Amino acid sequence: MPGTRGPVPVPVQNGDGDLTLQILQAVNEHDIVKSADTFPNTSQTVIKAALDRLASRSMIEYDTKDSEEVRLTDEGQQIVAEGSHEYKVWDAVRQAGRLSLKDPVLATAAAKAGQGKAFKNKWVKKDGDALVPLTDAVTDTTRDDLQYVADHRAVRRADDLKELRKRTLVTTLKVIAYEARKGPKWALEIPVEVTDLTADMLADGSWEKATFKPYNFKALGEQSPGTGALHPLNKVREEFRKIFFNLGFTEMPTGRFVDTGFWNFDALFVPQQHPARDLQDTFYVSDPAEAGPPGPDPEADAALAAMEEEDRDEESSNQPLTAPPTRTLDYAQYYQNVRSVHQDGAFGSIGYRYPYTDAETRRLVLRTHTTAVSTYCLHRLAAHPRPCKYFSIDRVFRNETVDATHLAEFHQVEGVIADYALTLGGLQGFLRRFFKKMGLVGLKFKPAYNPYTEPSMEVFAWHQGLGKLVEIGNSGMFRPEMLLAMGLPEDLRVYGFGLSLERPTMIKYGIDNIRELLGHKVDLGFIERNAAVRLDKA
């Protein structure tokens, strides 16, 4: 239905036939038509609608005249009809010749007000307890002034207005009136209009003579039918993925919400008494009851192998020249290494020196971070240690009390870079480039604590809107206790960095409640109307 959201010429009626036609006739006769004079009894909004209808077709032009009118109050009208209060006092005294002050004629409130004015005008005077006239004829200027107001809707002398208003004889009223005249496309009738160009019009040539209905440029166009939408958070996720791909990262297989205490904590050198492992913070699984021993995950291995294959030339010319011989992964040895680095110290570390509990490693948890997956991938790397870059963006779980900034699940963005001779300044330089792609500059790094990275750096960026440094992520170099237990070579260092997907999205869009972004309470209208994500644009 073309044109339904365009100009809508609602027929404007005022009871005397089509008002627009009347306006056209009036303009034809008078050249300039003042609405207040020609259509005194038609309301201003109706007049305006009719004028707009004609003006939008350029048939007429009109100006709006704002003015202030003075109107008589009931009391004012009464004075015009009967004379002013002072006049009425004088008149009564004159007729009586001498009028007692106790006469009921002088008892009304109006008469009392009139007496003072009559004294002042020297029309009457007090003689004992009565009034006597001082003159035979008077000019009732109050009545005359009000008569002028009745005739002209204005006061005779501007100075009078205040006084008359104070005496509540007149009020003022704001009036909008219009002055209409012929426009460039003047005509006495509204021509037949077509709303759209049609195939028939093209075929019979009628488009040449047709009058097209003018378009309303102040309204929205018609909504595209059946518009689909991607979720705003996934749109941001996609931008992050593009940044990672541009920087040469491989996506990690994160398809396991349930992980083991071993992979989620122990392998990351998180001690078994660490508060993060409390029931308050981590979701434990009651069914299934217990994990199996650490071992290969065939599905994850297959996905990683398929992705690595994409980049391997048949001649294997891009194999690292210094690749050490491939070895098979010994998961039992790995477990023992982890156990002893916690309990007794190993790999140059004195360890935490506490009694290690095997049962803790077999507890099933909902992964509290995707770093559990990074750990699996890094251990796999020990079979063929080489430089690599991995990333993932997926859901993690925390047994949080839900509020405006916390949900029991959210998304973690994580990156891992392994290479020989990496430096701390290299991590800073990498993050500077990574965050610049999101428009975040002026990075500062703050020493922090994290059980599995040393050094650990919180990443801050300058926030223009807030005028201060805000934390945008966490980073560090994985601890030797974690990497050497895997069997990775000593000189292979590994960066890790991460941030939540929700937080930068909330900052970007000024959302202050995470439940408006993730979960079933998100407004569908928000999803449908959320703008495309351009992280590099402010």
Place this chain on the structure above:
Amino acid sequence: MPTIGVNKADLYKELGKEYTRDEFDELCFEFGIELDEDTTGVEEPAQLKIEIPANRYDMLCFEGIAMNLNVFLGRQSMPNYTLKSPPSGQLETVTVSKDTAGIRQYFSCAVLRNITFTKARYESFIALQDKLHQNLARQRTLVAIGTHDLDTIQGPFTYEALPPDQIKFAPLNQTKEMTGSEMMAFYDKDKHLSRFLPIIRDSPVYPIIYDANRTVLSMPPIINSNHSKITLDTKNVFIDITATDKTKLEIVNHIIVTMFSQYCEEPFTVEPVKIVSDHNGETRETPDLTPRATQASAAYINSVCGLAESRESLCDLLKRMCYHAKPSTTDDDILEVDVPVTRADVLHQADIMEDCAIAYGFNNLPRNFPTTRAATAAALPINKLADIVRLESAMAGWAEVMPLTLCSHDENYAWLNKPDDNKAVRLANPKTAEYQIVRTSLLPGLLKTIRENRRHAVPMRIFEVSDVAFKDPALERRSRNERHFAACWYGKSAGFEQVHGLLDRVMLMLKAAFVTREDGLEGAAGVAGARYWIEGCEDPTYLSGHAAAIYLQLGGRKEAQRIGTFGILHPTVLKRFELPFPASTLELNVEVFL
């Protein structure tokens, strides 16, 4: 991370400078602590609330923060803590009974002689014990501290374990004597102490410390006795520490004595105590304040930091982080490093390296973009596949939603008219009934999203491509995720054809050809691509006669697999999800297309 409140004026006096907020922020930033709040104008005297990294037990009190910052700023050197025997030459002795082995077997002890408390020092002393109890001691489960006025008690002391009813004393701030069992009842309603009761409540014996006259010092980890309590006037403090963790036992001892020995008549001296504990080989004198001697490689430190500092200047940097370090005389790469007993967080030369970087300034390190040969830009296959389905669904006019993964058992089963198939992963400790299981279907989330958007114009067309999880006993994690695609049409009419149309569209984009069930069953000889058909099925989630199962046949294979269903939702399902209008849903497993 623990937050420590310190008196602002006192701290700035200790640091020798009246800092502005920005200056102090910056000092904290460089050191790696965080000024959380400055209560100037809110409370008198003004406090600074400072966030401390969770492993810096030596910064859990005013004394530790001031000392570490002063050393970092080069305003003081690390104190040299020494042991000093009493004038008599006779150490206090504590004999540990072997009965403690079953409940709380490790014991440590120290005496602070001729200490001068002020109100501020006393409060800090108490607060430090609280912070240690909360953090390192894991709510007193691992370690518990008791402090006593040594002049009210008489050594030698014994640490024993006795049945609760044989224990009787007046606990702290009480006048009435109670047995161990009575105390359990007495403190059961106590907001602060009740949470520690379970640590020993059900044990046949409770830990208990006596002096030579059988006067009780404390019943760890619950309460001290009123008799031996310390006051502002206490001169000699006897510290008992009991633990189930030997390492943390000594860390706690070290932190308390190093932080407060500065207030002793002879600052930084601690009087050791002899522990007799032959049954578990723990007979010794405590504390041992000898710094831990270790080594760090200058080449390693320089290499990771990207620096080329001499060993001498690395040693200078380490001095500002409380170490004592000097170049080795026998190896030209090695630094001989003494780690003070306050720095229990130092486990590896990586920690020493990080401290060098902090002292140098993280933000002064040379920054460069790392050159690395690794450059395999590759998307995870399942995500690539899911993105096809997501984009095609959105292009077909459906809106993507992202409900939660966790849901209630009812939402996943009963509300969908489904019996529990025992495939869902169940959570042990959710805080609310909203999170009982990991979803095995995407439908509950879609229907809840519609429910929350009931004011939105109809029809609503929404979809999700995301993971569900199933138990799988064959796998290490005893469970696996599965990527599903689901969609829901909700409007004044049920929209069966609409979800059917979306299925057809997605199948077309995944190059699966539509066949009739009959053609499909007849076989797919000579057909290269995938084929799918649908056939009516009975499923309690759907209205009878208005549900279909989706079958997929991959490249030329005769056998087909059922990959999902769609249909008009059963009115009872709509009712449970509080949906007044009809709806149709579709759900299928997309992993089969990998």
